[in-house]
Every structure is written in structure tokens, then in C-alpha cells.
Amino acid sequence: MSFQTRLTRRCLGGRDLAVGKFRQQERHSMTSKSFTFSHAICRKPSRSIVDGLRAVDTGAPDLGVFESHHADYVAALRETGANVTVLDALDDFPDAVFVEDAALCLQEGAVVMRPGAPTRLGEAAAIAPYLDALYDEVLHIQGDGFIEGGDILTTEREILIGLSARTDMAGVAEFISLVDRWGYTVRVVNTPPDVLHFKTDCSLLDADTILSTKRLDASGCFAGYKVIHTVEGEEACANTIRFNNLVVMPAGFPRTRDKLISAGYDVREVGNSEAAKLDGGMSCLSLRFSPGA
């Protein structure tokens, strides 16, 4: 594998967004590490879930229903053969069930994030010991910047990070400086206005294919990938996950589901009504990884 390190400016959607140190890797590898996982970590929803953050208040989530959906989600991940750890609920952090935002797990090591939502900052310290137990190398975002896992899409060829209300350039710059040692290409893009996280609007389906809303794809950030669009009116199902053989997606989006089935994916629907009240989807509910693989 040939590497070339250079300082560059990435041009996205016609605009220059960021300067960083990028390492160019060979493209189109035959691996599947971005969607094949031996492990996942989830966290049970807590009683305090009713106080979870939300852009628009459509009513408090029902804990019992949330727990039932969460159990279905964990069962789907386990069905693929993965080792799934379910951590205890954290009453002090109403959004802690959305465990993805507190860390990014790669094969080589994990990065503990610095969430941009003040009520979520403590979730990072809470997840770190579990990662320490699994990885030799656990790095931490420690500067003044912010970055949340929901803004990071890891594909087979690169790591895409969407700047958002939760993720700023200082957080991204520190993240780039940390993962540089593992040889990742990082590309900085924009999250559409009024969209919580970059991955609210997209998911990885396989090494070359992304599920995306039309509004996000219109930015041009997926040039070079095959893109399947969510069906008009079903944008809320863009946040799915490819986890081993399954595409796990929120229930209630039949036209996009059928599109994915027609494209050959093994789709599993999981109820998401309560997480959706807090702007959560499928990716938020787990950290997915294969430590040291």
C-alpha cells in the first residue's frame, strides 16, 4: 500500500471547507471493515430519557416502549453473531442511550469524543473505561473543540465528518491529528442546516454504497459513491446501519425499505418511535467495531 502525506484543502460542493493533514490511501479496497463488526456496545435508556434533547417537542418518550425497541435492536445485532455489551442506564445523562456520540471505534483504537451539547459532555468520560478494556490505544479529544460520533461516517476508503451544531472545526482538527497515526483519510463536509448530525441524513450500506437523503446528496459530498436516496417523505429513515449481513432500519418507512430489499439488502426493521422524539435513529444506539482485527 502506498501512502502519500500532504497538506491539502478539500473542495466540497464547490466550497473550500477545511485545511488539515490528510493521508491518501489506495481506493476501492476489497475489505469490509466499515460494516463488518465483531462487537457492539449499547446502553439501556434511563428514566431520565424524558428530559432528552430534542429540536422540536413532540411529547416525552415512553420508557417502556423505548426499552422494548431497544431490546429488539440489541437482538438484531446479536443475531448477526456479534458480541453485544449492554451497559446500565445512566440517569444523570438523559441522552446516554445514544452511545454513538461519545466515541468513535476503529480497528486500531478508539477516540473518545467531546460532545457539543453541554448536557452530554460527561457521557465521554462514562464510556472511556469500557473502551480501555477492549483496546490498547484509546485517544481523547481534549482541546476546546467539539465533535460527536453522529457526525462521523466511516466508509471503506475514508472518514467523512460533517460540521454541525455539535461538531466544529477545532474538534475535527484534533480528531484528524489523532487518527493520522492510523493512516485514515479524513474529509470534512457540511451537515445540512437544521439537521442534527451528518448521519441523521445518511448511512453506509456497503463498501461503495450510501443511503442518503436527496438534500444531503445534493451537496456533492458522495461523489464517487453509489447513492440510494430515501424516498420523498421518508427522509427520517436515512439513519440506518449496515451491521454485518443486516441493514437495520427504523420501522415505518415501507417505500425506502422496499427499495433497499430490491437492491439486495437483508433489511431488519426496528421500532424507533421513542428515539425519534429525541432526534435519534439506528446508528445512535450503538458503537460498532472489531477491536484489533
Ligand code: CIR
Ligand atoms: C441529542 O440531541 O443529542 C439526542 N437527543 C439525539 C442524539 C442522536 N444521535 C445521533 O444521531 N448519533
